[in-house]
Amino acid sequence: MxxxxxxxxxxxxxxxxxxxxxxxxxxxxxxxxxxxxxxxxxxxxxxxxxxxxxxxxxxxxxxLSPQLTHSLSFLNDSEDFGRLVDRLNFNFLLNTKPCDTSSDIFMLVFIHSAPEHYHNRQTIRQTWGLETNLVNDSFRVVFLVGEVQNQSVQLTLEEENKVNQDIIQGNFIDSYRNLSYKYVMGLKWVTYFCRQARYVLKADDDIYIDIFQLVRHIKVSFEVSHGEGLVVCFLIKKPYVKRSQRSKWRVSFAEYPGTYYPSYCSGWAVLMSPLMVYNLYLQSSRVPYFWVDDVYVTGTLVKILGVKHVDITTSMSVNKEYVISWLQNNDTSLPPPFGYPDLSPENIHALWTKTLLYYNKSGTS
The missing domain is CATH 1.20.5 (Single alpha-helices involved in coiled-coils or other helix-helix interfaces)
Incomplete structure (x- = not known):
């Protein structure tokens, strides 16, 4: 116990x-x-x-919608002229200045072209891009190309430019991955060498435009009060980012992590005000480079500026079947305002011939 x-x-x-x-x-x-x-x-x-x-x-x-302004004081010419987005050694290998001959230009058209596409450029020069088409509304056309590594092609380009004085060439390799450089080069060229243009049209070298109908549409719809932030195009809304290995436009998640791009313009025909061109150019030096050019310029940069696109898909829709049908029909009726992308030079010539026939018969242009 x-x-x-x-x-x-x-x-x-x-x-x-x-x-x-x-x-x-x-x-x-x-x-x-x-x-x-x-x-x-x-x-x-x-x-x-x-x-x-x-x-x-x-x-x-x-x-943020920066106040749209066209003051060149925002550019430091000595530094800016040699810059293109993130490239600090940019220069024009070929540079002509067709806007210098007129203080009043209704429209400047800059066209994306591949260096080898001589026949495409010549077709446009002979059809809808002929600058004497518009008697009362002057316009200028230039073709944008990148650098080529084939000396024979380069020499041909230089000879072509001596004859036509309408080629703008930048010192970046002409390739899909450099298309955004080409687009911004167009914005840059307009900013420095064609600010007097009242409208700027970006186009591709494989399309057709009824230039008479386009000008009339611009005057009726935008001439009085188009607003300084004008971007008119066939709008692609809420587009998926292409991930397929088979697509030449495939974008990796590292390049663009989102599922959708911002709404952007189908790049074969985009109409802009010169002030919009200038402000897009300003933003391009502040936003990281992205190689899908239409997305980068008319999607991301336009969204940054807080500008809403004017979608003409309904009012000026392009239908391949209708274009072919109109071309083959013997009746002379109002031409389609645009011809679909990837047109051959032969088809562009045929569309232009019939377009002139319509306007000659109707007595309007």
Missing amino acids: THGRHSSGSGTPERALIMKVHRRHDRRRGLGLIVISLSILNFLWVVNFYISSFSSSQEDLFE
Whole structure:
């Protein structure tokens, strides 16, 4: 019994000590959990702050509408002239200045062309791009190309330009991945060498345009109050980013992580005000390069400026079947305003011939 009482008596302080240690440990663990919780909350708050700040800055980037202005004071000519987006060694290998001959130009057309596409350029020069087509509304046409590594092609380009004085060539390799450089080069060229144009049309070298109908549409729809942020085109809304390995326009997640692009213009015909051209050019030096040119210029840069596209898909829709049907029909009726992309030079000539026939018979142009 004595041994039992001794054992029992000595066990109670031990248990008390153990419980005290456990309570102290529980308190420390509780404090530790509180500290950890506070640290986590603080961390989450900091992360949320930076995410919010980043989102806000991105939101500002895309929703801020800079006051559209055409003051060249925003350009540091000595630095800017040699820059193209992220290229700091840019220069024009070929540069003609057809706008210098007139202080009043209704429309400047800059056309994306491949260096080897001589027949496409010549076809446009002989048809809808002939500058004497518009008697009362002067317009100029230039062709944009990149650098070529084939000396024979380069020499041919230089000879072609001596005859026509309408080729603008930049010192970047002409390729799909450099199309955004070509587009921005067009914006840059207009900014420096054709600011007096009242409208600027970007086009491709494989399309047809009823230039008479286009000018009439511009005057009726935009001449009085087109707004300085004018971008008129066939709009592609909520477009998926192409991920297929088979597509030449495939974009990796590293290049563009989003599922959709911002709405952008189908690039074969885009009408802009010169002020819009200037502001798009300004933004191009502030936004990282993205090689899908239509998305980069008429999607991302337009969205940054907070400008809404004018979609002419309904009013001037292009239907391949209708164009072919009109061309083959013996009746002389109003021409389609545009011919679909990838037209052959032969088809462009045929469309132009029938277009002239219509206007000659109707007595209008």
